[in-house]
Amino acid sequence: MRKGDGLVERLVERGAEGGRILLAVLDGLGDVSAPGCGTPLGEAAKPNLDRLASEGALGQHIPVAHGITPGSGPAHLALFGYDPVEYFVGRGILSALGIGFEVQPGDLAVRANFCTLDGSGAVADRRAGRIDTAKNAALSARLDGMDIEDVRVFVRPEKEHRACVVFRGPGLSGDVAETDPGHVGMQPVRPVPLAAGAEKASRIIGEFLRRAHELLAGESPANGMLLRGYAGYSPYPSMEERFGVRASAVALYPMYRGVASLVGMEVMPCSNRDDQIRAAGDALSAGSDFVFLHHKPTDSAGEDGSFEAKKAAVEAFDSMLPGLLACGFDVVCVTGDHSTPCPMKQHSWHPVPVLLRGGPQRCGWSSTFDEREAARGALGTIPAVDLMAILLASAGRLAKYGA
């Protein structure tokens, strides 16, 4: 348990009129720079962000801990005020939530790849030639609904070769070997138990794979399945329970909808950026106090190593800002979940810039929003998990501690 944990919850002014908060997450926002060179954020033409920067306060957050490169799940949980070590969640659960599968306490969720096995049973293609999603859906339907002992098995398509398998029944531990060998030419790993108490899960998973491979035997190229990212599910206290805010998510990608629903956010339907703006307004109209907006293109561009695409992704978000501001938010925070520096083409541990406009702030320090101004900003360098308290305070939602 973190120092001071529980303090914010105790000070939340429930039922009082508080400001309405927008948390806009530009995925993978932070970057690094060569000497004399700027970053995509710094170089982007972003008049709306720059105006907010001059009207508000800047700072930077550390997603999980210094030096730690986070995955998307932990990074978002931290931004939502959930300690990402205490509230660790496995990829299987994130996948299940991301496709809208209603996981229940006790479920064991697993990420699955359709794969190609050769005549000897070795893995010939870990992604089965990236079969299309329709084919995936047909194959998943064929495997869906098995009963093994007292366990029901759900198989649902994600995208291309990726599916999600959920085992529902008593006593299922996730301490089982992942079956993806990670390389072609190798036999799948057997799902052996890795800890005491995992024998049942190991047996059920083994039987599931045996039957699945039987059912897929005639298929080409998807005649096998590899499992990884086993994750049990125990529900979290919601943001409303913890922080007294009704929260909604406007996110286009399943993964981020999944994390949002994990902390009790209402997931608003939307399928493009205009939808996101409309949905943010709808959420406020329906009584939400807190809207999480997820913007993916910054991360995708970083993963691709494209400085120009990342700059354009920032600019695309900037153009959404007038519409978002018109929804009537009192407090607007723009940040990333982690850094995805273009030169690295992957997530990194670097601090993430934060912009906070609304509520009383030390403002007028910066006329633009970039990594350098953020590092010198009024908010200082803060753990990501503490950002929520600052948002709540800025929205007038936290009482004084002590007399």
Place this chain on the structure above:
Amino acid sequence: MRKGDGLVERLVERGAEGGRILLAVLDGLGDVSAPGCGTPLGEAAKPNLDRLASEGALGQHIPVAHGITPGSGPAHLALFGYDPVEYFVGRGILSALGIGFEVQPGDLAVRANFCTLDGSGAVADRRAGRIDTAKNAALSARLDGMDIEDVRVFVRPEKEHRACVVFRGPGLSGDVAETDPGHVGMQPVRPVPLAAGAEKASRIIGEFLRRAHELLAGESPANGMLLRGYAGYSPYPSMEERFGVRASAVALYPMYRGVASLVGMEVMPCSNRDDQIRAAGDALSAGSDFVFLHHKPTDSAGEDGSFEAKKAAVEAFDSMLPGLLACGFDVVCVTGDHSTPCPMKQHSWHPVPVLLRGGPQRCGWSSTFDEREAARGALGTIPAVDLMAILLASAGRLAKYGA
């Protein structure tokens, strides 16, 4: 236990090819300044450090906690990634390790001063006129090797009037009164037990002092001994176990070699600055992944209150940098263990500047390395104990946390 403790260890990529790290500690580096005046670090002519500053990222670390002035032991442990509160080590053990004495688990190590006692048994000189080291060695040899009950007592010279006493035997607690009264004209304090379970140690120490004073009775001026800094020894997990790096130390002073060996570093032989550079290269050739270099003169100058000497000490280190860089380090970090401001002539609690060059960094922000640039640097203000994770990440030695 700190938040996230154990997280770094879990993410260390063992056996993988990672970058090679130099941690150069300019002892007591940080300083304070009068309005309009610079600091020794800021005023020093240091072309090599300035170049690294522009190529890398700056920040500042808090050695133990805000407002806490650390001793050399805790300050170095923190830099090595060991929480200095959890891994507290007493001065006696540091002294023993510093002279190369091979302490064993369960040993009770104590710092000793030869002193002068007057006819009434009161302390006339707490340092026995600072007898020379040769005389110290002769007297220590005379006291060395006593057997008291089931305890063997080792007495070894340090420097001038300072010696180290190690009690080896079962059940020895360090909760015993220190015998140095701290002032002349007073009787030595009796080594009474200060907690339950310390009776045996109290008895053994009392008997050791009785016999020692008998053996020294005819001597002048060193006819007595004062004890302080009792410390038990329990070995720490090594840096290799925790962080997957083979670590070596190039330090000229016993104390720092001692702290380094406490965390499993190989202590390289060296007796001057040129040796240190050579030894750093030798360490890499022999397979080390991490080299700790200790540079004492900055601290000595700070303790003397000499701005000019401290500036010169920074310049002396700067002139070592080309040789050190030629060794082939991938990640170079230059910092201090704590601040020793010239106006204070002692250690202080102030943040300590950090320079980090190598691996992907936000760089090009500063063209020089000083306290002010460091406070505005990309790394932000970090706990010293977290620096190791940033070094490991910069060297590509940490996996991602979560999916």
